Amino acid sequence: MPVDLKMKIAIIGAGPAGITSAYELAKAGVEVEVFEAGGTPGGMAKTIPLWNQRVDLGPHRFFSKNKRVNELWLETVGDDYRIINRLTRILYKKKFYDYPLSPLNALENIGFLQAMICILYYFKEAFFPTKQDGSFEAWVTHRFGKGLYEIFFKTYSEKLWGISCIDLDADFAAQRIKKLSLFEVVQNAIFKKRTKTHRTLLEQFAYPCQGTGTVYQRMADFVQRQGGKIFYNTPVESIIVENQYHSLVLTDKRICNGYDHIISTMPLSLLTSRLKGVPENVKNAALTLRFRNTLLVYLKVDAVDLFEDQWIYVQSAEFKVGRITNFRNWTPELYGQEKSTILAMEYWCNDEDAIWRDSAADLIGLATRELEEIGFKKGKILDSHIERIPKCYPIYRKGYKETIKIIRDHLKTISGLSVIGRYGSFKYNNQDHSILMGLKAADNIVQKEKNDLWEINSDFEEYQESFVITQTGLVKE
Secondary structure (H helix, E strand, O other): OOOOOOOEEEEEOOOHHHHHHHHHHHHOOOEEEEEOOOOOOOHHHOEEEEOOEEEEOOOOOEOOOOHHHHHHHHHHHOOOEEEEEOOEEEEEOOEEEEEOOOHHHHHHHHOHHHHHHHHHHHHHHHHOOOOOOOEHHHHHHHHHOHHHHHHHHHHHHHHHHOOOOOOEEHHHHHHHHOOOOHHHHHHHHHOOOOOOOOHHHOOEEEEEOOOOOHHHHHHHHHHHHOOOEEEOOOOEEEEEEOOOOEEEEEOOOOEEEEEOEEEEOOOHHHHHHHOOOOOHHHHHHHHHOOEEEEEEEEEEEOOOOOOOOOEEEEOOOOOOOOEEEEHHHOOHHHHOOOOOEEEEEEEEEOOOOHHHHOOHHHHHHHHHHHHHHHOOOOOOEEEEEEEEEEEEEEOOEOOHHHHHHHHHHHHOOOOOEEEOHHHHOOOOOOHHHHHHHHHHHHHHHHOOOOOOHHHOOOOOOOOOOOEEEEOOEEEEO
């Protein structure tokens, strides 16, 4: 179907989903205007310069088996990427566990007796299964047994989400680890080269030499070269849906109008609650949705050999930090000639938590103390930097899907509005999920397709054919 070049599309947000839509629409010759609250594209996946080096907002690895998503990634990155040999570990009770699992390492750390208890709990589930009540705890306990759940899932998940695993919806586990089993973990550890691998256990991934944000910066540059407009530091307050054309209301109360279609990646709760004419039950449902915030404390350490991992999951309850990223262990292009290491100490919190309001000095002090207690402070802290990122992670509180259905059913009645991305669709997307959402949203506009964007990242890994990125390009599995 021919493209209507007279169309004018507004996109709220230049994160992976939004800027992908803009990129595809610009390629088709559609007039695009992007409104981004921050100063650069990429959202949570952007890369920032820091102390003559480059860092991401925590660890961001890209992996997909979707041919089109991978082709787009390679189209923007070209040859400017490396295949990273992943090295990550779990810190639990002051011991480091290989991740993916190494049976000998796990046995040594857990101890023979505790390992036998974990195995007994695992087989207990075959005969006396845990009753499924819709919670993350019940789902994971049934899949792995109580012992492994408490060691490898409970503490980290509660740090990340800020709620008990009893209150966390099982849908989170179903999305992220739905086909992972104890048998597959052990099989992968023993026969690494012979079996297909769950994405959670992947030991290699493609990474742009200059940081993960390279993908989205290059998309943004292309959009602007094609005549598209990107307005940075321009947050959107709400949208107005009326008659044939839609409008945006910016936070400074300016109104931008005349859009045939609006693609929104702004938090679903904010978008819905600020729409005019929304039924009270829909507005109330939107107001119950919650997002988790992220605090990133970057420490510049006067050393180059702190530890070998790209990142470490901190399961230990005695530490507030949830994840530690070492940017020295990604690509040499990130640090160049610098003789120091940048670490990102990652903390999660809610708006009302005291740590979200803590001063920079308090946060730096906390991160420095915990780094030293863990045993990674092997050099002087030369400098520090803090990134406060609100509304990063949609909280899958048990029963949240019923709330989303109320909102989704109403938004589907609004012509000329698409909601995509981690924030916009209230889904814990990886980069590839958001890229696919952006592609499909553009297809719906340009090709008049009827893709159900809400279904992306519901059963994302089912493909008739799988393709993966290698150092020589895209290959079929």
